[in-house]
Amino acid sequence: MSSITQPQPADTAPRDIPNIDIGHAYDQHYVDAEIHYEHLEKLADFFGRNMPVHHHDRFYQIHVILSGTVRVHLDETSYTVQGPMFFLTPPTVPHAFVTEENARGHVITARQQLVWELMGGMVPTGWGSNSFMNHPLCVALEPAGDKTAARVLHLLDLMADENDHSSMEHRVALRALLQLVLIHISRLADQSQPQQKTRKEDVRIFHRFNELIEAHYKEHLTLSQYTKLISVTEARLNEICRRLAGLPSKRLIMDRLMQEARRLLTFSSAPITEISYQLGFKDPAYFARFFRRNAGVTAGQYRDSKK
Structure with a gap:
């Protein structure tokens, strides 16, 4: 059963927040890639389970926790979350998290320009000063009773599978799957909190x-x-x-x-x-x-x- 505790203000807001470029720091094969996918477990093994505060300049990042408990700090708000759930961090938003040893899931990192392109037709949901694409987001996933949540998890499984292929259509397929994931996340964001009208x-x-x-x-x-x-x-x-x-x-x-x-x-x-x-x-x-x-x-x- 997924759960999210009542968010609490974070204790501190570090002044010097490092920027982590996944392509340079983790996988050189993805140094200029538009989309980087990895299993949460592999990133946790590489960077450590206690990930200090950082941000990703010019990149959006989506963490999907399938199981286990995670303590998440998004900007100045802290959550204690239990999978299945996801949290989204827009570019430059500072975030940190601690994952349990048994936590598993997906991590998608996508270039800001690509996300803008894929979400370009989504008005008013995709954009605006209060849009889900402009602010950090933490949402529980209840696949048993929510078709949208179930579809998100299925799409992420497809992305994980596609990531193991190297066919000519690989880039196109990842773009299409990411666009569907973003559309479904926008629907979940609409359900989780009210959105202001976009001009x-x-x-x-x-x-x-x-x-x-x-x-x-x-x-x-x-x-x-x-x-x-x-x-x-x-x-x-x-x-x-x-x-x-x-x-x-x-x-x-x-x-x-x-x-x-x-x-x-x-x-x-x-x-x-x-x-x-x-x-x-x-x-x-x-x-x-x-x-x-x-x-x-x-x-x-x-x-x-x-x-």
Whole structure:
């Protein structure tokens, strides 16, 4: 029987909270993957059963506890939970947990941009300042009496099975399964707590901005050019992006360019100068400064680290 105790305020809020990149810290095979799946038991064996407070910058994470008891700290709230249940942590939300030795379950880590894309059509459930995608969530699963909960657990079993395959359709299948998991989690979130209405126009603007970034990021459009295409002011666009994504509008543009730069440096054998031109930089030296400023290392050092 799953249970969740009444949440209590956490005792402390650490000032320096480490960012853990699963692809770099745990499994190099997933260093640039959109979706990382692992059994809870394996991650617990690697990182330890007592996981200190941390966060995952630019990644959402879903922990599903199938059995056992876990003490979970989400931001400034603490829960004592018994499986089956799940907790969701949006990017940058600090969390910590202690799992019993017999606890087992699933852990899904997904890139923020991918989650936005998969949930893009879900209005008003998927977005908004009080959306389940913007705040940590802890929900009990009662598969015996709740079809939605039963489906979530079944979908996670399918993801675990798919994770052992390496077919050409593997990436597509994982995306489809993750989207279904997110849809069902949104339904469970609606059942567990009231949601405020989302301003549909703000959601429309946010998604239009992301669509335009995807289409034009290599052209290096200015923020002013983007806002003219959307017919909004820079101030309003920035406020919407901060509220829905937790990031300023310029950062979303920059992150997309950096994401593609990292991908090309990892998987392409083209010279760095050629990659800079592919990304729309007219001056390779400017690309070098741009990459080092945002990655903390040179493009060459980043490429070497992936070999």
